[in-house]
Structure formats: C-alpha cells, structure tokens
Amino acid sequence: MKISRKYTVTLAACAASLLALTGCSSADSGDADGDDVTIGIVELNLSNPFFSTLEKSTEAAALEQGWKVTKAEAKVPGDSATQVTAIENMINMGVKAIVLDPANATALVDVVQKARDAGILVVTVNAALDPIDAADATFATDNVEAGKLIGAWAKAAGPKDPKIAMLDFDLSDGPAGGRHDGFLEGFGIDDSSDLISATALTEGTIETGQREMEKVLSAHSDVNVVYAINEPTAHGAATAISSLGSKDVTLVAVDGACSGVQDVSDGIVGATAMQFPSRMGEQAVEAIAAYLDDGTKPPAGLNNSGVELITDTPVDGMESQDSAWGLENCWGDK
Amino acid sequence: MGARELLGRQVTLTRPVGVAPGELQKKPAARTRVRELLTHQVTGPLAALLVAIIIFSATTDTFLSAGNWSLIAQQSVVVGTLALGQTLIILTAGIDLAIGAIMVMGAVVIGKYALEGNPVVALLLGLVVCVAFGALNGVLVSLAGLPPFIVTLGLFTAVTAAARLYSSSASFPIADGVLTVLGDGPSIGGVQITYGVMLWVAMTFVLGYVLSSTAWGTRLYAVGDNPRAAELSGIKVKRMLLTVYIVAAVIYAIAAWQSLGRTPTADPSGYATANLDSITAVAIGGTSFFGGRGGVWGTLVGTLIVVVLQNGLTQAGIDSLYQEVTTGALVVVAVGLDRIMHKRQER
Amino acid sequence: MNEQSTVLKARGLTKHYGHVVAMDDSDFDLRAGEILAVIGDNGAGKSTLIKSLTGAVVPDSGRMYLNDEQVAFHNPLDARKAGIETVYQELGVAPALDIAQNLYLGREQRKRGILGAVFRQVDAKAMRRGAAEQMSDLGIRIQSIRQKVETLSGGQRQAVAVARVAAWATSVVIMDEPTAALGVRETNQVLDLIQRVRDRGLPVVLISHNMPNVFQVADRIHIHRLGRRIALADPSKITMDDAVSVMTGARKPEELDGLISGEGE
Numbered sequence: 001m002k003i004s005r006k007y008t009v010t011l012a013a014c015a016a017s018l019l020a021l022t023g024c025s026s027a028d029s030g031d032a033d034g035d036d037v038t039i040g041i042v043e044l045n046l047s048n049p050f051f052s053t054l055e056k057s058t059e060a061a062a063l064e065q066g067w068k069v070t071k072a073e074a075k076v077p078g079d080s081a082t083q084v085t086a087i088e089n090m091i092n093m094g095v096k097a098i099v100l101d102p103a104n105a106t107a108l109v110d111v112v113q114k115a116r117d118a119g120i121l122v123v124t125v126n127a128a129l130d131p132i133d134a135a136d137a138t139f140a141t142d143n144v145e146a147g148k149l150i151g152a153w154a155k156a157a158g159p160k161d162p163k164i165a166m167l168d169f170d171l172s173d174g175p176a177g178g179r180h181d182g183f184l185e186g187f188g189i190d191d192s193s194d195l196i197s198a199t200a201l202t203e204g205t206i207e208t209g210q211r212e213m214e215k216v217l218s219a220h221s222d223v224n225v226v227y228a229i230n231e232p233t234a235h236g237a238a239t240a241i242s243s244l245g246s247k248d249v250t251l252v253a254v255d256g257a258c259s260g261v262q263d264v265s266d267g268i269v270g271a272t273a274m275q276f277p278s279r280m281g282e283q284a285v286e287a288i289a290a291y292l293d294d295g296t297k298p299p300a301g302l303n304n305s306g307v308e309l310i311t312d313t314p315v316d317g318m319e320s321q322d323s324a325w326g327l328e329n330c331w332g333d334k
Numbered sequence: 335m336g337a338r339e340l341l342g343r344q345v346t347l348t349r350p351v352g353v354a355p356g357e358l359q360k361k362p363a364a365r366t367r368v369r370e371l372l373t374h375q376v377t378g379p380l381a382a383l384l385v386a387i388i389i390f391s392a393t394t395d396t397f398l399s400a401g402n403w404s405l406i407a408q409q410s411v412v413v414g415t416l417a418l419g420q421t422l423i424i425l426t427a428g429i430d431l432a433i434g435a436i437m438v439m440g441a442v443v444i445g446k447y448a449l450e451g452n453p454v455v456a457l458l459l460g461l462v463v464c465v466a467f468g469a470l471n472g473v474l475v476s477l478a479g480l481p482p483f484i485v486t487l488g489l490f491t492a493v494t495a496a497a498r499l500y501s502s503s504a505s506f507p508i509a510d511g512v513l514t515v516l517g518d519g520p521s522i523g524g525v526q527i528t529y530g531v532m533l534w535v536a537m538t539f540v541l542g543y544v545l546s547s548t549a550w551g552t553r554l555y556a557v558g559d560n561p562r563a564a565e566l567s568g569i570k571v572k573r574m575l576l577t578v579y580i581v582a583a584v585i586y587a588i589a590a591w592q593s594l595g596r597t598p599t600a601d602p603s604g605y606a607t608a609n610l611d612s613i614t615a616v617a618i619g620g621t622s623f624f625g626g627r628g629g630v631w632g633t634l635v636g637t638l639i640v641v642v643l644q645n646g647l648t649q650a651g652i653d654s655l656y657q658e659v660t661t662g663a664l665v666v667v668a669v670g671l672d673r674i675m676h677k678r679q680e681r
Numbered sequence: 682m683n684e685q686s687t688v689l690k691a692r693g694l695t696k697h698y699g700h701v702v703a704m705d706d707s708d709f710d711l712r713a714g715e716i717l718a719v720i721g722d723n724g725a726g727k728s729t730l731i732k733s734l735t736g737a738v739v740p741d742s743g744r745m746y747l748n749d750e751q752v753a754f755h756n757p758l759d760a761r762k763a764g765i766e767t768v769y770q771e772l773g774v775a776p777a778l779d780i781a782q783n784l785y786l787g788r789e790q791r792k793r794g795i796l797g798a799v800f801r802q803v804d805a806k807a808m809r810r811g812a813a814e815q816m817s818d819l820g821i822r823i824q825s826i827r828q829k830v831e832t833l834s835g836g837q838r839q840a841v842a843v844a845r846v847a848a849w850a851t852s853v854v855i856m857d858e859p860t861a862a863l864g865v866r867e868t869n870q871v872l873d874l875i876q877r878v879r880d881r882g883l884p885v886v887l888i889s890h891n892m893p894n895v896f897q898v899a900d901r902i903h904i905h906r907l908g909r910r911i912a913l914a915d916p917s918k919i920t921m922d923d924a925v926s927v928m929t930g931a932r933k934p935e936e937l938d939g940l941i942s943g944e945g946e
Contacts, residue, residue, distance in 0.1 A: 038651070046655075068651060069651075070648060070649075070651040070652075071653050071654065072648055072653075072654040073654055073655075075606065075607050075658075076603075076606040076607065077603060078601055078602075078603025078604055078606065079603075079604060079605070079606055079607070080597055080599065080601060080604055081412070081593070081596065081597055081604055081605055082654075084596065084597050085409050085644060085645075086648055086654065088405055088408075088409065089405070089644070089645050089648040089649050090648065090649075092396055092399075092401065092402050092405055092649060093394060093396060093648070093649040094396070104505055104599055104601050104604070106505065106507040106598070106599045107505065107597045107598070107599035107601060107604070108597075110597075110598060111597075170503045172502075172503060172504040172505070353816075353817055353822065353823070354817060355810070355813035355814045355816075355817040355818075356813070357817075358812075358813040358816060358817060358823065358824075358825055358826045359809050359810060359813045359825075359826060360825065361827075362825060362827065543800075547800075547802045547803060547805075548800075548801045548802065548803060549789035549791070549801065549803055550801070552778065552782055552786070552789060552803065553786070553787070553789075555775070555777060555778060556775040556778060556782075556786055558777075559775040559776060559777040559778065560773075560774070560775045560776065562771060562773065563772075563773040563774055563775050563786070564775065564786070564787075566767075566769060566773040567773070567786040567787035567788075567845075568758070568761065568787040568788075569786070569787050626775065626776075626777035626778075627777050
C-alpha cells in the first residue's frame with residue numbers, strides 16, 4: 001500500500017537512529033565503579049574554541065574522577081532556552097552536580113535554584129549569574145583584573161600622547177563589560193575621558209574587528225592605542241591598521257589563545273591578558289569532588305581561575321610573562 | 335418524468351439516475367476505515383513517538399515518570415505554540431521564517447515596557463507589535479505576490495536586528511506575575527500541569543476545530559491545495575493569505591508570553607533557532623509543504639517528538655549534538671517522503 | 682419553460698484596448714434549453730466576448746440582457762450573482778478535499794442554531810447529502826462523495842467541476858474548453874454530462890476548438906470572427922468543413938444554406 005510505506009520508513013528511520021544512539025551511550029561514558037555519579041556540563045556554543053576547551057577540560061577532569069558525564073550546549077550565543085531545558089532534564093535524571101556556562105545572567109537563575117533545591121551542586125564557569133550567589137560558586141577569569149592589567153600596561157608602554165579606540169563586544173555580556181571597565185581603570189581614566197577617540201561594537205570576531213577598526217581609522221586617523229575585547233578582534237584590527245598604513249599603534253587584548261599569543265610573539269599585538277579555561281574546568285571539578293566527599297561547599301562568589309599578562313615588552317612594576325612562556329601555556333590550537 | 339428538488343431548484347429528469355445518492359453517502363466498509371485510520375496523517379508520527387518512548391523508557395528509569403512527562407509538556411509549549419502558527423501558514427503552501435524573530439521582538443517589547451509599566455498593557459503591546467509584523471508579511475505575500483520564503487527571510491533578518499536595536503542588545507528580567515503566570519499551575523496528584531500547557535493544548539483543540547469544521551478552515555486547505563480553483567470558486571485568496579499571517583502572528587505573541595513563563599527573561603538573542611524548530615515540528619507531524627494537507631494534531635505530535643528526543647537523549651547521557659543530528663535526519667525523511675507522495679498525486 | 686425564449690442576449694458589444702479592437706459591435710444569443718457552441722479562430726476575440734458575459738471584462742459599449750432584463754456586470758462576482766457560472770479548461774478542483782467539499786467550495790453550508798451562528802460549524806452531513814444527490818442525478822460514476830478528488834481521473838475531476846457549476850448556476854453555464862486537457866474517452870464522458878446539464882434546464886455556452894465535439898453536442902453554433910458574431914449555424918444543416926471555412930474566412934456566411942442568421946443584426 002503506497003501511503004503506509006511512508007510511515008513504515010519514518011518509523012524504521014526513527015527506531016534505527018534511536019537504537020544506535022542509545023547503544024552508543026553505554027560505550028561513551030567511563031567506567032563507574034562504586035559510586036554511580038553523573039554530572040552535567042552545560043556549555044555555550046562549541047564552535048568557539050574557548051568554550052570547547054573549557055568543556056573538554058571539565059569533562060576530562062570529571063572522567064578522571066570516575067564519574068559519568070552528560071553534556072548539553074546552547075545552540076547559538078544567547079540561547080538560554082536550550083540550557084534551561086537541559087538543566088531540567090539533568091535534574092530529572094538525577095545528576096549530582098552541574099557545571100554551567102550561562103548564556104544569560106538572569107534567565108537561568110530560576111532553573112538553577114530548582115537544581116540546588118534538589119540537592120544538586122551548581123557551579124558556573126567563565127561567567128556569573130546575576131546575582132552571583134544564585135550559583136553555589138563561580139570559577140572564572142576575573143575579567144576586570146584582566147582589563148586592568150592591559151590597561152595599566154598600555155598606559156605605561158604606550159605613546160605619551162595616547163588617543164584610544166575601544167573595540168568592544170555587547171557590554172551587557174559579563175566578561176565584555178568587565179574587561180572594558182577594567183581597562184579604563186588600569187589606564188586611569190573613565191568612559192568620558194578625552195583620551196578616548198572612538199568606541200565601536202564588534203562581534204568578537206576577526207572580520208568585525210577589522211571592519212570596525214577600518215571605520216574608526218578613517219574617522220580618526222591619529223588613533224595610537226587600541227583596546228580589543230579579545231584576540232580575534234585584535235587580529236582583525238591589526239590587519240586594518242597595517243593595510244591603512246598607520247604608524248605605530250599599541251594594541252592590547254584578552255584571551256590567551258595560542259594564536260593570540262603568536263600575535264604577541266610576532267609583534268602584532270603589544271600585550272594580552274591570558275585566561276585559563278582549563279583551570280576553570282579543573283577547579284570546578286575539584287569543588288564538586290569535595291562536595292561529594294563530605295559536603296564541603298566551595299567558596300561562594302567569584303573564584304579567580306587566574307590571569308597573566310603576556311608581553312614581550314615588560315614594564316617596571318608589573319609582573320608579566322613573555323610570549324615564549326605564553327606559547328607553552330596557551331589554550332586552543334597551537 | 336418527475337420533478338426533484340435539487341439544491342433548492344425544481345428540475346425535470348429526462349434520464350435515469352446514476353448511483354443512488356444513498357449509496358454515495360454511505361460510510362466506507364470497516365476494512366476501508368481501518369485502512370484510512372492507518373494511513374491517516376497523524377498515525378505515522380504517533381507511531382514514531384511511541385517507538386521513541388519505548389526505547390527511552392528502556393534506557394532511563396525516570397523517563398516514563400509523571401514528573402518527566404510534566405517536564406516534557408512544559409518544554410513543548412513555546413515551540414509547540416509557534417508550530418501551531420507555522421502549521422496554518424504551511425497549509426497555504428507558504429512558510430514563515432520570521433516566526434522566531436517576531437516572537438522575540440514581542441517578548442522584548444513586553445519586557446522593556448514591563449520594567450516600568452503595567453504588565454497587562456505590556457502584553458497587549460507585544461501583541462500589537464507581533465500582529466504588525468505578521469500583517470507586513472501578509473501584505474507582501476498576498477498583495478504584492480512575493481514568495482513567502484523570501485519575504486519572511488527578509489523580515490527575519492530585519493526583525494532580529496530591530497529587536498536588538500530596541501533593547502540595545504540587553505535582556506530584560508521579568509518580574510513574577512501576569513507575565514510569568516503561564517509557567518505556574520496546579521499540582522495534580524503530585525504532577526505539575528502548568529497553565530501554559532493547558533493553553534497550548536486548548537489552542538490546538540480550537541485550531542483543530544476551526545480547520546476541520548468551519549468554512550474558513552476548508553477554504554484554507556483549498557487555498558493551499560489549489561489556489562486557482564479556490565479563486566474560481568469565489569474564495570478571496572488574497573484576503574485569506576493576509577488573514578493567515580495575521581492569525582499566525584497572534585499565535586506568536588502568545589508564544590512570547592509562554593516563553594516568559596518558561597524563562598523569566600526577555601532576551602533579544604534568545605530562541606534563535608525557533609523558526610527551524612517550529613518548521614521541524616510541522617514537518618515531522620506530517621503536514622505537507624506543498625499545502626492543503628495536514629493539520630495541528632500532527633504538529634502537536636511532531637512537537638512532542640522533537641522534545642522527547644531532546645529529553646530522552648539528554649537523560650540517556652548523549653551529547654546534544656547527536657540530538658540535533660537525529661532531529662535533522664527525521665525532518666529530511668519526513669519532507670522527502672512528503673515530496674514523493676506529492677509526486678504520486680500529481681499523476 | 683418556453684424552448685424558444687432567449688436567456689442571455691447581447692447587442693453591439695465593443696471593446697478596445699488602445700488601437701486594438703477586441704470586440705467590434707458583436708451580438709450574442711443564448712436560448713433556453715440549448716447548448717450553444719462558440720467557435721472562432723485564435724485572435725478572433727471569442728475570449729473577450731465570453732469574458733464580457735462573465736464579468737471579467739467590462740465592454741466599452743453595448744447592452745446585455747438576462748431573461749429580458751438589462752444587466753451590466755462590473756466584475757465576475759456580479760455575473761455569478763446573476764446565476765452565471767463557468768467551468769474552465771484547467772481542472773478547477775482542490776484534489777486534497779473530498780467531492781462534497783469541492784462541490785460546496787466557497788458556498789459552505791452552516792449548521793442551524795448556535796453551532797452554526799456562533800461556532801460557525803459547517804453542516805457536513807447536509808453538504809454530503811446535497812452533493813450525493815447532485816452527482817447521482819447527473820449520473821457521474823464515483824464510489825463515494827467522501828472520496829478525495831485526488832483519487833479521481835481527469836475526466837471525473839472535470840465532472841466534479843461541471844457538477845459544481847450545474848449545482849449553483851441559476852441561469853447560464855459557460856464551459857471554456859472543458860475537455861481540452863482530457864483524453865478521448867473522458868472527453869465523451871464530459872460531453873455526455875454537459876448534455877445532461879442542459880436536459881435539466883440549464884442552457885450551456887460551450888467554447889471549443891474541437892469540431893467533432895461541437896457537432897456532437899451543440900444545438901446551435903455561434904461563429905465568431907474579427908471581433909463579432911458572423912453567423913449562427915444549425916449543426917444538422919451544415920458540415921464541419923463549412924463551419925471551419927466560415928470561421929477562418931475562407932467562405933462567406935451568405936454562401937451557405939442552413940444558417941439561422943447571417944452577419945449583422
């Protein structure tokens with residue numbers, strides 16, 4: 001019968017794929033002997049190497065503990081709905097703890113509370129919820145600190161007559177806002193300072209960094225200090241700067257990806273503040289292990305996973321590491 | 335020769351009649367009815383859903399629990415509501431790629447206004463905004479005659495950007511109350527059934543009734559199936575298309591309200607994949623993209639399949655990327671079969 | 682009903698499109714109880730004439746009479762309100778809907794009382810009954826009015842379109858090349874059906890290029906040429922060749938015997 005064939009095939013396809021997948025699940029997780037502990041990891045979109053590094057290190061640390069891991073990620077930046085659904089499902093399946101990189105600071109507060117009410121330890125990595133104590137603990141880069149480091153360095157190592165351009169990301173994003181504010185503080189100025197020639201919003205990518213830098217330079221050709229939200233943005237800005245033939249421009253960024261550190265080594269970027277995503281994941285797992293052992297909760301609030309200034313032009317009074325060290329300790333593809 | 339009243343007119347018969355009218359009206363034999371039931375549009379997706387449920391209940395103890403099903407229902411409401419609107423549009427052989435963006439715009443308008451203003455007014459404002467964009471879609475498709483794919487794609491880009499501009503890319507926290515009420519609901523026998531779930535199911539009933547039992551519904555199917563024939567029958571096709579996009583936009587506004595009950599934040603960067611999710615639910619539910627065939631009950635099942643997959647695979651410990659692969663595969667199968675069947679009918 | 686009375690009459694219809702003369706002072710006569718075939722070469726202007734009768738085109742000048750009352754159609758809806766319905770060459774049915782739904786498409790019947798008025802529920806049972814009677818009466822062979830039209834052959838689909846038109850038309854049925862898309866056997870079925878429609882009291886205007894079909898069913902033939910009617914012929918009195926030659930201008934109407942009326946008024 002012609003029409004019923006459609007449904008038989010649909011059924012068969014559905015059944016086959018489901019069987020295959022659930023068959024895989026038992027192969028996926030590590031051996032769990034004794035405790036049958038599962039933790040959940042909820043990340044942001046994995047196409048960004050920062051987040052995938054973070055997830056991988058968290059998962060690796062968890063598997064080392066002998067735990068099972070179930071993962072979920074937001075489909076696109078800002079996709080809090082998928083994260084909410086994932087956490088609900090994890091509560092239902094009985095995870096013992098959740099490591100979360102929130103897509104939105106306020107949207108997840110309620111569901112995290114539900115998880116904590118069920119006795120699940122919830123820690124966030126990389127970004128915090130609002131209010132920060134909505135989670136049991138936060139393991140992240142102190143982005144303000146990162147901003148301060150590069151701000152102070154730029155002031156000391158940069159030109160005497162600075163004209164600053166700031167290439168930001170959406171400032172309501174925690175890390176973005178923190179770095180912006182930190183840079184200003186480190187430089188000793190504020191948003192209304194005359195030293196700032198221009199600010200622009202980028203998507204935190206190479207293309208948008210290049211595009212915005214080009215626009216800024218055509219309006220203010222005398223810009224000589226550039227703050228970039230992250231290294232891809234800085235890389236794009238550097239391309240714009242060299243193609244427009246500008247003179248020496250001091251460029252600073254935050255991240256610590258290997259490609260970014262390479263830029264420092266090549267002299268394209270003056271200094272970068274390195275983050276340690278792997279440490280974030282490891283610290284989170286350590287905290288969970290302690291909690292599962294005897295109920296010790298990690299220190300609430302922000303636990304700094306560390307930030308280091310990487311530059312080949314060190315400045316007196318500021319601790320820093322050179323790019324060689326940076327290349328050994330960076331994250332992402334070398 | 336005798337006179338017979340036919341549809342209100344007196345006529346004289348000059349020839350013997352064909353098959354007796356009583357014969358023609360008879361319900362088909364039981365065997366045929368069983369066959370009709372088996373090949374009914376909803377049967378296939380329903381069977382697929384049952385298979386999924388059976389498999390998942392084997393891999394996860396808690397899958398069949400009432401608590402989990404309460405969860406699945408709640409997780410279905412936003413995409414489920416959106417998919418209802420999308421069903422109406424796809425029935426006209428159209429498509430709405432701006433669906434998620436319009437909903438998000440509505441949510442953002444509600445969120446921003448509700449910071450200082452009355453929440454009910456905020457909801458109404460959101461409704462107005464959604465309807466305005468829906469009407470724009472409708473006008474461009476019906477009066478200007480532009481292809482829905484292009485029109486709604488353009489609107490998707492424009493409205494997404496508009497939402498960001500309007501909110502300055504910030505998200506708005508939503509206070510408890512009228513705006514989040516759809517996330518609340520009574521606990522019956524220890525299982526929570528939210529008002530949102532009740533609303534979604536009620537809407538499905540209403541739309542199902544409209545589609546199956548009203549003239550508007552029949553005409554909608556006709557417009558999607560053969561717009562030329564509909565036009566020739568005196569149906570105002572353009573007006574119908576315009577109306578459909580507006581009705582759908584009302585549904586999107588309700589979906590925005592549902593989203594606030596799920597997550598008390600109006601986020602312009604949220605629900606970015608809602609358009610594809612809603613189309614997926616409609617496709618898996620068996621409604622044909624060529625128009626004229628399908629309905630909202632199939633879409634409800636399609637929505638459940640999508641959510642059950644997400645729910646079940648996560649709890650089976652499988653990475654969410656595999657969920658997307660599976661869902662995508664199902665859509666391809668559903669749409670591919672739809673196309674094959676359509677080709678058969680064209681002969 | 683008086684067999685000789687004129688149902689639809691037009692005098693002096695004219696239509697210009699810029700310099701192009703689409704209708705040039707044309708007449709038209711349709712009698713009760715007849716099948717009037719309208720034939721004409723491509724570009725002769727017969728579609729403009731027919732469109733004037735159905736309201737799709739508004740003539741620049743001329744008068745039309747329906748049952749001896751003067752009428753003017755400004756749009757197709759006016760013509761339909763006057764009881765003139767049309768079947769087109771393309772199969773104007775919705776395959777996904779069933780036969781009953783197709784017959785009542787655009788004219789759905791609502792249930793009485795609250796269900797109909799407030800909930801706007803259609804009376805599916807009544808529509809099925811009406812549809813069944815109509816189909817049965819016209820002798821159209823189908824299995825059930827619950828059948829989806831997609832399960833029908835091309836000829837049956839056209840039969841459904843004809844049945845619809847015959848159900849709703851109260852004065853005139855116009856068929857514009859109804860069998861052009863059909864095979865031989867199905868064409869005969871439809872022609873048969875057209876005769877039955879006429880037998881039930883509806884006069885039929887049949888536009889066709891197919892001479893054998895025309896001569897098979899027509900009671901009279903309206904020959905259209907150069908924007909006007911140049912002859913009204915009795916198919917029993919002239920041959921197909923005669924008709925074609927008059928249509929193409931190879932011969933003048935006066936040359937033939939058996940013409941009911943020649944050129945002009």
